[in-house]
Amino acid sequence: MKSVLPVLTVIGAILLFWIVSVVPMNMHLTADLAQRQDIVVTPDTPVARQEYSGIGLALRNPQLFGMTYTLERPRLPSPHQVVVEMWNTIALQNITSRRSLVFHGWVTLSATLVGFVIGTGLGILLAVGIVYNRAMDMSVMPWAIASQTIPILALAPMIIVMMGAIGIQGLFPKAVISAYLSFFPVVVGMVKGLRSPDGMQLDLLRTYYASPAQGFWKLRLPASVPYLFASLKIGISASLVGAIVAELPTGARAGFGARMLVGDQYGQPLVTWAALFAAALTAAALVGFFSLVERWTLRRMGMQAV
């Protein structure tokens, strides 16, 4: 709670910077528009105006400041424009309608969650394998790292086409791409976590004559829980990004990614910005949810979260 004031201050500073920047960012477009409406603009030809930066043009044309905040196709929308657009598509629309951001949010979220579950499951299994099997440790880890350098936007269409070839369409291919992006943080975190018990603790279990399986369930797994949660938080936002990226090659049908794309293509930047913020809010909510679960779990396990 004591973070509320600093957070509000920083948000306030960013909002102020945003509001002030709207003027120079939109000035060239506004000047073109104003000239067509026979308002005096200095200088008076588009070609001459190209010589000036946004700020220079703004200083010469203070009469256009107001217009920069109400453009239909702004280069930088004003905060109030984004809020109005989000309000229109979230609160003023029937949730099941295709014009509602909530509907699209659910489409993206469902792929995210399925992909996240697959990615986390796979990641944990892989981590257990890496910790307990030397061959896996030496062979798989470098390739897991290399797999993250492959641009997912290039692989996504291929994965979708290949899955389409065997008749799998819809949610599952998107979930696969989400899983691809989320499994790596989970692997890294769990490997670190499963290896975190120190020598003394491992010896203690040996004095109890514990089998490797017992050692796993009673020591390694509990010790890895804080690391697991850290990775889950990274994994869920990576999963969301994966679901959005996957929406492009599946034909921009529904979901945040589809909205961003169609907004960009048809000259409706407000649609894109609204979808962008909605996606970020969703990610923040998911990470926040996992933070709460983490705090509750660690308190119950007696490992008070730091």
Add this chain to the structure above:
Amino acid sequence: MTGTAIISALAIWAAGWFINARLANSAAANTRLVRLLVPAIFGLTLLIMWELLVRLLEVSPIILPPPTMIADRFANEIPTLWADFVQTIVKGAMTGYIIGMLAAFGVAILADRSDFLTRGILPVGGFMAALPIVGIAPIFVRWLGSDWQSKAAVVAVMVFFPILVNTVAGLRDTTAMQRDLMRTYGAGYWPTLFKLRLPAAMPFIFNGLKIATTLALIGAIVAEFFGSPTVGMGFRISTSVGRLALDMVWAEIVVAALAGSAFYGLMAWIEGRVTFWHPSQRK
């Protein structure tokens, strides 16, 4: 035919696994050679399986080309691949990486001086880091044009937050005893920063820098999908898909993987030199 293909693929997998298991559990397991050999054999096994399955199942090269075709295309198109590499990685990703890194350091030191700022910046920065790049990239391309500058900007924004968080965490990592020691030496804020806290923060900083290397690569390539001059890895990948030249797409992916691994390896090597004193660097 399908049955033969699957059985032979599984046989290759089993063979590769057997070799790796023997190597990993042998006496020579810790030598440099074996440590390089095991992942190499794993990768080779996958490639052979890929080639086998594509050829035996007669998968169209428009859907998935075999590795030999990709290697062939790679060898023939080195000038194009190099030009793309320079445009995307050198001009786009590296410039953005350096800008993002310097900005992150600046903000971290600023935040370090003020606890108030730290508690404000970290949560807000977390929210901004959650903005999906697929949404940010077209906006930056619209603002900064289609050339490498917009790609560098996207990369700078993407790497800024991981480096910032890790640097702030690192600057906090000194113990009270160490800070008191500096005070007994009469050291002010800046000498303490340079002689104690920055060196102590290095392990964390490099953790952030390594994470940022993969983000930088991906950011630059994705940004090119939304507008670019007629050169660049993202451009090449996208137009090659349109021309059904899937082997070129995979050749570019190979370049991306090599560049990304090399960049990550470079950071890891520098980390080894700078943080030689840290327990994680013990052999």
Add this chain to the structure above:
Amino acid sequence: MKKMMMAAAMAAGLGGMAHADAHANDVTLQLQWVTQAQFAGYYVALDQGFYEEEGLNVTILPGGPDIAPPQVLAGGGADVMLNWMPSALAARERGLPVVNIAQPFKTSGLMLTCWKDTGIETVEDFRGKTIGVWFFGNEYPFLSWMSQAGIPTDGGEEGVTVLRQGFNVDPLLNREADCISTMTYNEYGQVLDAGVSEDELVTFMYEDQGVATLEDGIYALEENLEDPVFVDKMVRFVRASMKGWKWAEENPVEAAGIVLDNDETGAQSEAAQIRMMGEIAKLTAGSNGALDPADFQRTVDTLLAGGSDPVISAQPEGAWTSVITDAALN
């Protein structure tokens, strides 16, 4: 035990029959872009029951920037696709034997839109300018044109600097490019919507320049066309689709409404779709669905004349068939 076996056999039999039934009546169409009035004919046929009347069960898959319809066809994800002829012919040369079975679009809507104040008046004035071109199959007409005009496309004073245009008109509006590629039915309207008036612009229609190529055509895989069940399915599909197109031409506003109903993103605007339908109707008028061999040859000649970098290297054989349209339209 015997009852179970009988039940299983019946189920398998019924399943088999259902499968055979599906094979004869299910059609999956892969569009080459997102849902918009450019594909109104097919959505109208679905909505107005023309496909149902023919006994067909049609699924329409929207496309997008990362979807290459030939690739989807190759992977078996669709039975038919829409594609521009240059892209389809190039796919044939790359080893994917797609065949044109119908051509609803008679004329081309491709154009270059330039700012008048850049001083561009003729093709020669392109030298030294920056021109936005889409890729992903749409670059072939442009490259062919420049090759015929003898203008290099790698920049410099004597050539054009090509910019890979994203899928909007911003490069023109923020003056990053002097000219951009636009379709009469989409992006040109967007430029006007942004407040630009027509007398600030200079336009070049590919049709007027004599370098137009055939656009949206219906294509299927050659091997599928050897199956009589598939051919019969295609005949019914083309017949119903053309009926949909003619209905759309006569009822543009309703057709736009049908497209909007099918737009899953909910982001399309009615005004833009009505305008698009009006312009598309101009392109489909004059075609009853049958490919005119003279049009085909004109497209092939344009592509072969591409000089140093031709899109295709030889006269295509067997790239189109009139078997489907002959049966469908008679």
